[in-house]
Amino acid sequence: MPSSPDATVLDQRKVAASRMFAVSRYPYLASALFAAQVHPAEGSGTIAVDRGWQVHADPEVLDAMAVADFGRLLVHLVSHLLRDHATRAERASVDGTNGDPEAWNKASDAEVNDDLVPLGMVPPCAADLPVVLDAEDGRLAEHYYELARSGARSWDCGSGCDGVDRPWDDKGAAGGLNDRDGEFLRLAVASELQRSEAREPGTVAAGWLRWAEKLLPSRTDWRRVLAAEVQVGVTRVAGMVDYSYRRPSRRSESTPSVIMPTLERPVPDVAIVCDTSGSMTGDLLGRVLVEVESILQRVGLRGTNVRVLSCDAQVHTVKRVSHASQIELLGGGGTDMGEGITQALALRPRPSIVVVLTDGFTPWPTEAPPRAKVIVGLIEGHGLSQWMHRIPAPPSWAKVVRISETTNDRSR
Ligand SMILES: [Zn+2]
Structure with a gap:
């Protein structure tokens, strides 16, 4: 196992390779995957996400993880944010006297993971599926929550999952997205996902489509979609979401799936x-x-x-x-x-x-x-x-x- 000489430094090449792996599997999640910047969180013992879409990784935990598995975990973590699990945890009083953040983590993992199964993208470290709760697939975290109360979580997905502050959260505050930008990002991803499914039916998991339709109930609600597209563009230009990608020509099937990041002005x-x-x-x-x-x-x-x-x-x-x-x-x-x-x-x-x-x-x-x-x-x-x-x-x-x-x- 290669170990970093300095336990406070992140292996940025691994971060970049993992993100590219994730984007190659889910091109329609690209905006969200690139918004999630990764910061070191020495000694946290986990790789977690906060409510500002920032990922906090213990460098030692990252070193021990394969590129593809960190790519899987990135998809999993931004899924918590896209589905707004932190806000929903608040509504379910997860942080209250009778609340159970660990059970919520497990329950929301189950909601996220069953849509990652078809592409083999469930992260091994946070692999809970509805079946471990004796529940059926395709339900929401709120449903799984009561069933999850008997067991501890296997992985700490962070405040972006359960809405409860973590000590490392402030380290990403400078690069974090505010609630408004986060909501625009959700809308833009939902719209991209619907376009992707319209171009090639069957490419988007059913749970993702249900999520997008809930967010954009009317396909003619163009004002929200246009606002989201412009906002994501502006945010990207302002340097908060630093991404752009090109896909290879569809005509040449032999072209490997290479995604080239490009620089924005x-x-x-x-x-x-x-x-x-x-x-x-x-x-x-x-x-x-x-x-x-x-x-x-x-x-x-x-x-x-x-x-x-x-x-x-x-x-x-x-x-x-x-x-x-x-x-x-x-x-x-x-x-x-x-x-x-x-x-x-x-x-x-x-x-x-x-x-x-x-x-x-x-x-x-x-x-x-x-x-x-x-x-x-x-x-x-x-x-x-x-x-x-x-x-x-x-x-x-x-x-x-x-x-x-x-x-x-x-x-x-
Ligand atoms: Zn999780």
Whole structure:
């Protein structure tokens, strides 16, 4: 067993390799896996997660663990956070006089682990499954909790699991996510997971799909999805979530599953490219733009960080605006949103997030633009449904948020 010469230093190569292993098994959990930074917690005797998505690892425990097993444990630990076990533990009074944090740990492990079985990703150190509690699969921690009260936990998963403070928690405070960012991350992962299942049905475990549907009950609730996508992009740019990954081409089956991390530029600017071509109605676009503007404000972006471009086959206007009413809807010819994206990324300072608002009647670039996150707001207007089958599929490298005109799900 290789042992670190200094017991307070983490083996960062092992951490990186384990994370890549985890991302290769669950690409749709990538945002969460990269948000979970790993800090040394000498002498803790465990590898645990706190409520700010920070992982605290005893270097000696990490040294004794294989790369793949730490990868499995990372998936397991972020699963506690995605499912918000700490908040749910509070609701179940786990920390109260009659509470039992160890039983909750066991119960929430059972909820997490049964979805990790199909890919062989249950971590050996925290391997409790519903069957050890004489319970059926697919239930929630709250159900398993009462059954778990007779036994001690096998592994301490930390405050991110049971909501009870640990002595090492403050060490990750600087890099930790606050509640709001954590909630946005959950929404973005849920949305990514649903897209992944839509692209390739059967790839996402049933328990994960149930979780995502609970979080995003309506597929037309585009405001929450768009807000989450923008927030995760901004958070990433601000350095709190330091990740980006590319997947190899689907066409070549022989390509090994290599995930390449890439570096992001720290400019949290957003450009909005508006499709003003003939197929769009200005009225609809204007209303959507007003809502997008309020979403951007809600995630903390000021007018000076948002630039709006009107675009059909060529970009007509590039303006910094503070209100949607200042947008000039020009154009009316053919459509090429690829040109709009190119022009947006030529702005200085270069925006790191481009939101494209379009009805989808446009060609798209085949390659993803470098160092930028593109979010396509696909506006599904009235009277166009008969043409929907003719809309070219938006590119797989863009995050697509379907904007439906139905108004009964208008939140906030
Ligand atoms: Zn656990």
